[in-house]
Amino acid sequence: MASRRAWSWGAAFLLGALLWLVAYPIILSGFEGFTGPEGATLAYAREFFARPNEWQALWGSLWISVATVIVSALVGVPLAFLFGRTEFPGRKILGALVGLPVALPPLVGVLAFLFLYGESGFAAHFVKWITRSETAPWRLQGAGAILLVHAYSMYVYFYLLVRAALERMDGAALEAAASLGASRWQVFRRVTLPMLRPSLLGAALLTFTTSLASFSAPYIFGGGFRVMTTQVLATRLNGDTQVAMVETIALTLIALVALGLMGAVGDGDARGGSKGTAPVRHLATGKGRLFSMIGGWTLAVLLLLPHATLLLLSFVPVGTWTTEVLPPAYTVSNYVELVGSAERLRPLVNSLWMATLATVASLVIAVWAGHLVVRRQVGVRKWIETLLVAPWAVPGTVFALALATAFSVHQPWALRVILVGSLWILPLAYLIRNLPVASRPILAGFRQLDPSLEEAAAGLGAARGTILRRVTLPLLAPALAAAGALAFVTALGDFVTSVLLYTYDTRPLSLEILSSLRSGDVGVASVYGVLLMAASATVFLVGSRTGDTAR
Amino acid sequence: MTFLVLEGLTKRFDETFAVDRLSLTVPRGGILALLGPSGSGKTTTLRMLGGFELPDGGKVVVDGEDVTGLAPRERRFGMVFQHYALFPHLDVRGNVAFGLEMLGVKGPALEQRVKEALALVDLAGMESRPVDRMSGGQQQRVALARALAPEPRVLLLDEPLSNLDPTLRERTRRELRALIRRVGITTVFVTHDQEDAFDLADQVAVLRAGRLEQVGTPDQLYMEPANPFVAGFVGRATRLDAVLEESGPDHAWVRIGEARIRIPGRRSMPAGPIHLVTRPESWQLAPAAGATLRGVVVDRRTTGARAFLTVKIGEGTTLEVSAPTFAAAEGAEVGLVAGEEGVHLFPRNG
Numbered sequence: 056m057a058s059r060r061a062w063s064w065g066a067a068f069l070l071g072a073l074l075w076l077v078a079y080p081i082i083l084s085g086f087e088g089f090t091g092p093e094g095a096t097l098a099y100a101r102e103f104f105a106r107p108n109e110w111q112a113l114w115g116s117l118w119i120s121v122a123t124v125i126v127s128a129l130v131g132v133p134l135a136f137l138f139g140r141t142e143f144p145g146r147k148i149l150g151a152l153v154g155l156p157v158a159l160p161p162l163v164g165v166l167a168f169l170f171l172y173g174e175s176g177f178a179a180h181f182v183k184w185i186t187r188s189e190t191a192p193w194r195l196q197g198a199g200a201i202l203l204v205h206a207y208s209m210y211v212y213f214y215l216l217v218r219a220a221l222e223r224m225d226g227a228a229l230e231a232a233a234s235l236g237a238s239r240w241q242v243f244r245r246v247t248l249p250m251l252r253p254s255l256l257g258a259a260l261l262t263f264t265t266s267l268a269s270f271s272a273p274y275i276f277g278g279g280f281r282v283m284t285t286q287v288l289a290t291r292l293n294g295d296t297q298v299a300m301v302e303t304i305a306l307t308l309i310a311l312v313a314l315g316l317m318g319a320v321g322d323g324d325a326r327g328g329s330k331g332t333a334p335v336r337h338l339a340t341g342k343g344r345l346f347s348m349i350g351g352w353t354l355a356v357l358l359l360l361p362h363a364t365l366l367l368l369s370f371v372p373v374g375t376w377t378t379e380v381l382p383p384a385y386t387v388s389n390y391v392e393l394v395g396s397a398e399r400l401r402p403l404v405n406s407l408w409m410a411t412l413a414t415v416a417s418l419v420i421a422v423w424a425g426h427l428v429v430r431r432q433v434g435v436r437k438w439i440e441t442l443l444v445a446p447w448a449v450p451g452t453v454f455a456l457a458l459a460t461a462f463s464v465h466q467p468w469a470l471r472v473i474l475v476g477s478l479w480i481l482p483l484a485y486l487i488r489n490l491p492v493a494s495r496p497i498l499a500g501f502r503q504l505d506p507s508l509e510e511a512a513a514g515l516g517a518a519r520g521t522i523l524r525r526v527t528l529p530l531l532a533p534a535l536a537a538a539g540a541l542a543f544v545t546a547l548g549d550f551v552t553s554v555l556l557y558t559y560d561t562r563p564l565s566l567e568i569l570s571s572l573r574s575g576d577v578g579v580a581s582v583y584g585v586l587l588m589a590a591s592a593t594v595f596l597v598g599s600r601t602g603d604t605a606r
Numbered sequence: 607m608t609f610l611v612l613e614g615l616t617k618r619f620d621e622t623f624a625v626d627r628l629s630l631t632v633p634r635g636g637i638l639a640l641l642g643p644s645g646s647g648k649t650t651t652l653r654m655l656g657g658f659e660l661p662d663g664g665k666v667v668v669d670g671e672d673v674t675g676l677a678p679r680e681r682r683f684g685m686v687f688q689h690y691a692l693f694p695h696l697d698v699r700g701n702v703a704f705g706l707e708m709l710g711v712k713g714p715a716l717e718q719r720v721k722e723a724l725a726l727v728d729l730a731g732m733e734s735r736p737v738d739r740m741s742g743g744q745q746q747r748v749a750l751a752r753a754l755a756p757e758p759r760v761l762l763l764d765e766p767l768s769n770l771d772p773t774l775r776e777r778t779r780r781e782l783r784a785l786i787r788r789v790g791i792t793t794v795f796v797t798h799d800q801e802d803a804f805d806l807a808d809q810v811a812v813l814r815a816g817r818l819e820q821v822g823t824p825d826q827l828y829m830e831p832a833n834p835f836v837a838g839f840v841g842r843a844t845r846l847d848a849v850l851e852e853s854g855p856d857h858a859w860v861r862i863g864e865a866r867i868r869i870p871g872r873r874s875m876p877a878g879p880i881h882l883v884t885r886p887e888s889w890q891l892a893p894a895a896g897a898t899l900r901g902v903v904v905d906r907r908t909t910g911a912r913a914f915l916t917v918k919i920g921e922g923t924t925l926e927v928s929a930p931t932f933a934a935a936e937g938a939e940v941g942l943v944a945g946e947e948g949v950h951l952f953p954r955n956g
Binding site: 229235237 | 679688689691705709746837
């Protein structure tokens with residue numbers, strides 16, 4: 056059908072747009088870190104390395120990320136075995152629920168943890184009630200608190216990847232090992248574990264980069280604990296713009312190294328299972344079954360408690376809950392007020408239109424890129440693909456700062472215009488941040504699509520537009536749904552880029568949650584949290600279902 | 607001398623019997639094929655032999671030792687899986703060495719035995735190849751080497767030839783037979799393909815719905831099928847409803863529709879309704895005029911020296927007949943005479 060050309064105007068245009076939106080701001084901010092009033096200088100870099108705070112933040116980011124990987128693996132891998140290898144009543148529904156935290160916007164997770172395990176949260180109230188004590192038994196602050204929140208939302212990477220690998224695994228290979236004289240432990244160590252290696256490494260790196268980029272948890276729970284993401288913001292607010300740029304460069308470099316490692320490991324993933332896999336049978340012995348069931352239900356309840364907390368608190372009237380174990384009064388007025396008051400509704404409307412716009416635009420770009428990269432195999436396809444996933448590796452704080460730098464001056468000749476402070480900066484930021492989540496499923500969808508289907512349509516006389524509309528897009532529907540849903544929820548709940556780029560008129564949900572929280576309006580904050588939670592849960596369940604049928 | 611015994615082996619899944627009181631014996635060095643259509647219980651039987659399924663009844667005895675309850679790792683059986691189940695994270699050497707390492711074989715002895723096993727399957731020097739870069743035939747030989755390296759007591763093969771394309775299949779079958787004979791290992795394999803079973807095995811057990819229909823040498827199964835199912839499953843056959851009118855020491859009289867035909871050979875069974883099962887080669891063409899059984903050739907497929915004719919002998923009744931290629935054209939009317947070999951009569955109830 057479409058001729059294979061190394062180059063085309065379309066590819067050139069897309070590549071240019073991606074370079075301008077993804078790479079250019081980062082490069083600009085990089086320059087800024089090395090440019091003083093008298094031209095190029097290493098003064099800011101030297102300043103960065105001279106400050107002990109910076110080293111602390113760098114070290115803090117690194118060790119909290121490594122610790123997050125370890126704790127997440129310790130939670131996620133056993134869960135994957137529990138739900139991937141055993142059978143017990145409720146396994147299917149619980150197995151889906153256990154994956155929920157991954158779709159929860161980070162700020163909402165933080166919020167839920169605050170109300171559940173914070174010093175004035177349910178757990179603390181409960182302990183105070185039991186011990187008849189007046190003071191809070193603990194403070195949810197510092198590295199421990201960050202780690203707890205990280206582990207809660209990131210064990211899911213281990214859980215999902217390892218579980219998928221377990222279900223793909225050739226059951227006959229395990230039987231072959233047993234038949235060759237291996238004990239259960241030997242089978243696990245010599246066959247199962249090596250076959251899981253790519254998934255384990257992939258999950259570890261994904262957790263590491265996510266944790267490195269994590270902003271909400273350290274921002275809210277950090278206290279005196281320094282990590283790079285919050286450090287960047289603090290330095291910038293101090294007015295040390297250039298040092299902040301050096302910080303973003305340092306953070307980006309760490310993230311890029313991790314992404315490079317992930318790419319190297321991803322290549323190894325191709326030689327996963329052999330063909331003709333027999334599914335691993337689920338063990339169903341009496342005692343193990345009971346144990347699995349109890350363990351599965353307990354864990355699921357524990358993991359869903361934060362969600363339940365938010366839901367409960369969204370019905371609590373302002374200022375009525377102080378020292379009781381459970382709030383004494385409940386009302387729907389928080390919800391009613393949301394619909395009734397234009398001021399309250401505003402952030403919701405803002406988030407909705409900005410997320411919709413960003414999602415639609417990122418889907419269009421992703422489909423276009425999929426066509427160019429997979430179908431036309433343009434010469435610059437590697438570049439396009441790399442630019443599409445790059446925003447993933449770059450922490451949100453870094454990206455927001457880079458955009459703030461790039462689009463705060465009017466220099467049309469340098470392709471810089473003033474967008475900061477306008478309506479358009481947030482949708483643009485969301486769009487760029489969405490490119491990885493939108494393009495991955497769609498590129499994968501294109502790769503699974505048999506090109507002869509489009510060729511058949513062309514052979515039957517369909518024009519290019521008709522082929523796209525009648526053949527390509529309908530076949531891509533599951534990928535489009537998954538990509539669109541994920542992108543929409545990510546944009547809807549975004550906090551990290553919003554906090555740096557919002558204006559009062561475009562303030563999104565997450566910022567309103569923060570300000571409600573600061574003014575003690577727990578109920579209203581929870582209502583917004585519940586809305587985001589419901590949206591993300593819907594998306595996650597829909598996404599995992601379409602994922603199942605696609606498999 | 608009996609080496610492997612299956613005694614009343616039974617396996618239920620929910621309420622249905624996957625394998626129902628199956629008893630078989632294999633002599634030392636013998637090759638047994640479990641032949642049957644899908645759902646006949648042949649794979650379940652093989653998995654019970656390997657220890658991957660626990661039987662609900664009966665036992666498995668090897669060399670006088672009851673291994674029924676033993677875990678796969680304890681019974682020293684070598685299994686080659688249908689899709690080979692090679693360990694994707696190990697190279698050829700790693701795969702073949704695996705079982706030996708489990709036995710505690712180390713150092714030069716290990717390398718020596720890996721080398722021998724690979725030489726046995728004609729893969730010498732391929733130690734460091736990644737298994738996922740090999741062809742299907744090579745993968746199968748790695749799987750064989752892996753199973754044989756620890757010198758198991760019994761070799762189990764699950765559909766050993768089903769993944770190979772037809773040209774490779776023929777050759778692999780010959781090589782496999784030579785290999786098994788050379789090693790002299792007692793072997794049980796599962797297949798749904800009669801040709802594979804006949805070509806490889808000394809003894810073939812025909813299974814249907816979990817039950818043993820007949821066990822015997824390929825010749826026995828073909829020449830003396832125990833029932834219409836075996837006759838139909840083994841080789842080409844046509845089954846007709848007929849009536850046995852009289853039988854004697856050297857021939858019998860059978861009525862098919864209007865025609866009354868003579869069937870030579872000793873047939874001692876009571877008169878009454880029967881299934882008449884015939885092979886294509888049991889019929890001879892005769893001039894239509896004067897023949898007691900007549901029909902019209904409705905289809906004709908040439909295979910070379912001979913052709914298969916489909917002869918319509920009555921409304922909705924056809925016979926498959928093998929004849930010299932140019933003996934009859936499509937549409938011709940022919941007479942048919944039954945021979946002695948390959949014609950089987952089985953009582954029909956009702």
